[in-house]
Amino acid sequence: MSDKIKKKLKLKVSAISEGTVIDHIPSEVLFEVISILELDKTTNMITFGANLDSEKQGRKAIIKVSNQFFANDDINRIALIAPNAKLNIIRDYEVVEKKVVEVPDQVIGIVKCFNPKCITNNEEVLTSFKVVQKSPLALKCKYCEKITHEHQMVIK
Ligand code: CTP
Ligand code: ZN
Incomplete structure (x- = not known):
């Protein structure tokens, strides 16, 4: 060929x-x-x-x-x-x-907070996380401070 x-x-x-x-x-x-x-x-x-x-x-x-x-x-x-x-x-x-692409230090929107009681899951508030670990990913919610781990991540 x-x-x-x-x-x-x-x-x-x-x-x-x-x-x-x-x-x-x-x-x-x-x-x-x-x-x-x-x-x-x-x-x-x-x-x-x-x-x-x-x-x-x-x-x-x-x-x-x-x-x-x-x-x-x-x-x-x-x-x-x-x-x-x-x-x-x-x-x-x-x-x-x-x-x-590089995982950023902060994630706004995109991902849902894992905590069902978090304000972002109950009111019209955009999620906001600090990236506390890049691989595997761990995101700390700015509002409830709970950690959402990579295997729990749901895209909004
Ligand atoms: N491409 C394109 N239009 C161009 C030049 C490139 O759509 N005018 C696309 C190619 O189809 C490819 C990508 O851009 O999907 C990267 O191109 P290139 O570096 O030439 O290909 P690879 O050597 O296969 O790249 P890599 O191995 O880094 O994926
Ligand atoms: Zn939260």
């Missing part, structure tokens, strides 16, 4: 000319990532693929957003659910920069 055909087979979602490619997202969290990055509200062109074969991870998802570049703080919000995601910054069809 020629190299050209191999490359075409590898490219499951069309290349973009300018923008951001978010690769190595676990397929099961694709739509949460779209929502956290507010891509459901953008007018930029988005293409994505899910359940693609990956060498590193069983099945992965990929999102390509044209003409949009993210601030590190925004991108790090997806680290909680897609810790191995890789960002590729594309300019004039070339990958000019690669970035990894």
